Amino acid sequence: MKKIQVNSVDTTCQADSLLDLLIELGYADDVVATAVNGDFVAQGNRVNTHIKEGDRIEVLAPMQGG
Amino acid sequence: MKKIQVNSVDTTCQADSLLDLLIELGYADDVVATAVNGDFVAQGNRVNTHIKEGDRIEVLAPMQGG
């Protein structure tokens, strides 16, 4: 189990790739965008984006805005 | 022939009544309002409104306004 942060919340995961992580966290069917350690990770790169101990993951969804 | 003023223009007429005057002046078919010596004369009273020497007649028609 790796210690990581998702949206600034400490958590642990087993997933190797960002893609697996999203599935593990239950975002599988959601329209979301992702960043790892402050860098954008495009949808297509999630599969080959390796998740390491201590990674800071951002998962963002659409919201209201002005 | 009587000397009168119509809309501040000196003129002469034979008409006895205001009604006759309007006909004599060619207003017969027009939508106009009338005043004699500064007093309004309603359509119905034109027939019995006598025209005297020196009368000042106003004949007004619709116009643009703001």
Place this chain on the structure above:
Amino acid sequence: MKKIQVNSVDTTCQADSLLDLLIELGYADDVVATAVNGDFVAQGNRVNTHIKEGDRIEVLAPMQGG
């Protein structure tokens, strides 16, 4: 004793003239202006201004104003 009003306050007096009334009321040395029943009474006329039962007397003094 006559019933009168001074500045809208009911009071009684013995004075015959407005001049006497002012003395009786203690205005003798004051710079004031007077009116009886809504009419101005100049200083010089106070002596011959008779006070009758029911008179409304105004006695005004200088005050702050804008």
Place this chain on the structure above:
Amino acid sequence: MKKIQVNSVDTTCQADSLLDLLIELGYADDVVATAVNGDFVAQGNRVNTHIKEGDRIEVLAPMQGG
């Protein structure tokens, strides 16, 4: 004789140093500030500032300003 520019005007001079140049140009007694090729040259450095062919010299004096 060297070809130089003084305040954007083409001219020639014999002076070796900026100090000599100012004397040669008649600024000896004036309160002026100097720059050579866009760089400020302080009063104290004028003596050892060599004037080369093609130098662009600025000589500025006090003026009205808002």
Place this chain on the structure above:
Amino acid sequence: MRDFYGVQLETPFMLGTAQYPSPAILAKAFTHSKASVATVSLRREASSDKAGQDFWRLIQDLNVHVLPNTAGCHTVKEAVTTAHMAREVFGTPWIKLEVIGEEDTLQPDVFGLVEAAKILTEEGFQVFPYTTEDLVVADKLVNAGCRVLMPWGAPIGSGMGLNNVFGLRALRAHFPEIPLVVDAGLGLPSQAAQAMELGMDAILLNTAVSKAGDPAMMADAFASAIRAGQLAAKADPMVPRDMASPSTPVLGKAFLD
């Protein structure tokens, strides 16, 4: 919506009929304006010249309420006589009462105005007085029987907008039951919207439309702005917030220690 002597107007726009490049453009402007009232006037006409007759037919075809004015009258007598002549010609008890007191600004003579309003009301007219924003004059007009007030925004034909917003706000606040029409002085639709946002009941204008490069398009613009202001007043606008003062620690402070 407040009514005008019992009449509910389809739209709060009253449009003047003067100074258009042509009758056709006037008619087109009215179509685009969706105005519910047209102001008209009277003039001397030589019997040979039938312009007035043609104009009157054109107005009748507009299918709007007609509001005759007493423009150019400087005395109570003139205004009253003109009102009577207008009532007969145009067949309406409505009269836009103008008693002009000053030639340049064409501003109302409020003394003559109140006197004429009293006379005309007693003679059965329904008076639309062209007045200033003066509250006391307004009260006298209401006492004289006026059930509509038409305060100016600015001098007729100036296009300056609302010269005294405070005065108009005070008028609205003091006469909650009287229909108020801002009459004269507007030059741009935003000014008409602003007047309606202040709670005015209608706008009367002429020059801003007739003297625009494209009167029909400008009529459309004013119609749209007036509607906007009317809706805004109903929709309960947000309260503005002055954000000049900081809630967070002030900038730059740290660097001063």
Place this chain on the structure above:
Amino acid sequence: MRDFYGVQLETPFMLGTAQYPSPAILAKAFTHSKASVATVSLRREASSDKAGQDFWRLIQDLNVHVLPNTAGCHTVKEAVTTAHMAREVFGTPWIKLEVIGEEDTLQPDVFGLVEAAKILTEEGFQVFPYTTEDLVVADKLVNAGCRVLMPWGAPIGSGMGLNNVFGLRALRAHFPEIPLVVDAGLGLPSQAAQAMELGMDAILLNTAVSKAGDPAMMADAFASAIRAGQLAAKADPMVPRDMASPSTPVLGKAFLD
């Protein structure tokens, strides 16, 4: 400089005497204001209470012109009677004529005002009418014999400044020979300076000074601002230039080709 019924004022500042924290502060404010006129009033006084007598001595010590008002009068009769009483008490033909028409804004009843002005002028008073910016009313006041006009800036005590700059400019332009005093509604010195820059001849105020945290300092501030505006009007100000439109080729254009 225009005169006020033959009197050349040392300074164009008229200051009210009401609502000061204390007589001492009032006196201090006047000293700092260098005001040349003090407005005063009359009230009912019980013979026991000599406040009015003390106040009158204090005013006399100020060594300024005294301008009694008819504050609080709502009818012509009240105003005329009050004027007579004031003339006797204060020993001056000057009267600041107020005929109040509306309780909230304390705005003038211009009908009563003109009527009272005519009566008082005939009775030898020199009338300073508290009026609005209405040109036609102003003309009637001048015809009634007034040789000074005192248009309001805003409602008494509001401190809003000049609610209708256009109206004041028009008044100045139409009455070039009549001394104009902006009376009431000012809250800040900059507003007084602005009024003087418009060509007004003097400023009358009270609340802005008496209700300031430091009345004496604020009196000084207004004196300084009024003087500034008066000098500016004389010194022929530069003409403002609108620099919104570019004279040089517009920015960014190149990048759009």
Place this chain on the structure above:
Amino acid sequence: MRDFYGVQLETPFMLGTAQYPSPAILAKAFTHSKASVATVSLRREASSDKAGQDFWRLIQDLNVHVLPNTAGCHTVKEAVTTAHMAREVFGTPWIKLEVIGEEDTLQPDVFGLVEAAKILTEEGFQVFPYTTEDLVVADKLVNAGCRVLMPWGAPIGSGMGLNNVFGLRALRAHFPEIPLVVDAGLGLPSQAAQAMELGMDAILLNTAVSKAGDPAMMADAFASAIRAGQLAAKADPMVPRDMASPSTPVLGKAFLD
């Protein structure tokens, strides 16, 4: 009409999606607004909470152009990363670029803004920068590749209207070919009409609609006002005339001789 990165908008109204009482009222407000653009944002979402997914479906049903913003970003890096995430989620190259420099007024950090605009333009974004009325900043944004500018009217959510009309007029005059959108600070439709009369190409707002008592009605009001201002700018308005100075002999003069 100027286009927005090749897109001709059906209406010059861009409406925000934040702070509505409910999604239903948001949808209704959009229908009434006839807005052609909706601004949206991104936020962290717990996988359990599907609010974001529902919101996105609702926006897609509005059938308008979507303009994602970078609200809340204080650094270039944050803004750039957020822009990339928004492009993927919302499937558009459009980005409303906000780099906030001050917490209270939420005003732009024009330094970060220009830097981020350059980066994003190079990365293929079509940038809508939220900026001030500063001409020089505007020029740098255009040089950075921006083909739209969005100057503020007043601080976000203040409802103050146009704080610097001169600045907006100058911006319009100096950038005749660049579409200008007044973004933020408007509280009333008349202010939106005024901005369009100044020649702006569109209006972006949110709070004035979402925080109105009746958002749908207010959306309608703004739509109508924006249309009014746009038409007015096209229709060639009359030129205002200052009528303060008399053409005829001045009033009262006679009585002074």
Place this chain on the structure above:
Amino acid sequence: MRDFYGVQLETPFMLGTAQYPSPAILAKAFTHSKASVATVSLRREASSDKAGQDFWRLIQDLNVHVLPNTAGCHTVKEAVTTAHMAREVFGTPWIKLEVIGEEDTLQPDVFGLVEAAKILTEEGFQVFPYTTEDLVVADKLVNAGCRVLMPWGAPIGSGMGLNNVFGLRALRAHFPEIPLVVDAGLGLPSQAAQAMELGMDAILLNTAVSKAGDPAMMADAFASAIRAGQLAAKADPMVPRDMASPSTPVLGKAFLD
């Protein structure tokens, strides 16, 4: 009173020395202005022409603080070099830093301004930056070491007054410890008084005095107005009251039942 790099100014008035009809009138204007600071500049001078030398003697006789500017500089390099030359000639570390970004409005290039301010501060200058009202730019200038800020009122020489009162109020509120000088754009003393009432620490102007019909009198007027505004800010002004809404039963109501 806030100080300017440790200097307490005798008066909060900084006056420019350009565009006077003659040196004598310039000197007279300064005497009347009681200004404590004179802005000066540098120019190319042919050795034959000693105008600059005469001017410098005249300024020295004014016995005021001298504030050299970098007028006309469009790049950081030019501004920095000019500052060094000015420091040597005028013998002061003070520099009014102008980095012009746009030819018409002569408005600051805030990017170049911040960069030049940082360089000059490090080189021991005491920088008076001519800037906009932008809060974020102001913060960067303070971070760069500026301990005075000089926001514009309006474009140099326009005489328009304060184009963005909100912006100036926000600047005052966010930088309570930094001396603020409104520099440029004023045309009338009332505008200078207003700026001081907003809490500004000083006023810098030139054209409004030098281009007035009577520069000396106008200098006096501004001095008086600036003093007025400064006193007013200290004297704790009354709070304005909006009296539009009635407290008493509304007028006319009775007549409507």
